[in-house]
Amino acid sequence: MTTHQGSCHCGRVTFEVDGEIDSALSCNCSICQRKGSLLWFVPRTSLRLSTPESDLASYTFNKHVIQHRFCPTCGIHPYGEGKAPNGDAMAAVNIRCIEGIDLAAVPVHHFDGRAK
Known part of the structure; x- marks a missing residue:
């Protein structure tokens, strides 16, 4: 892994993800x-998180089931938190915030969130 x-x-918000x-x-x-x-x-x-969670800001909207986490200094959104359909805690990591990723090599699936 x-x-x-x-x-x-x-750089105020730093993290590792496996x-x-x-x-x-x-x-x-x-x-x-x-x-x-x-x-x-x-x-x-x-x-x-390598950063204290208290250093992040959070935003919710609509059904208020996803915590959109962001840096209050630069405004960048590194991840969100919510629950999988089975109830397990999940993170939605913004891969644009991960170092050394070849974004062009990652297959992207499109989701119609407007319709949900």
Whole structure:
């Protein structure tokens, strides 16, 4: 299993995440479209913050089931938190915030979040 390093733009929020990035999701909901995130879903236990959680800001909207986490200094969104359909805690990591990723090599699946 590979451990990836990531951060926001200014470096205030840093993290490690374990797993193999085999695909990403591009969602067209009102927030994801504006952020331009490419999301990789992992169990929340695979994501380890190097930054105190209190250093992050959080935003929810619509059904308030996803915590969109972002850096209050630079505004970059490194990940979100929610639950999988089976109830397990999940993280949606923005792979654009992971170091050394060849984004062109990652297959991207498109999700119609506007319709949900």
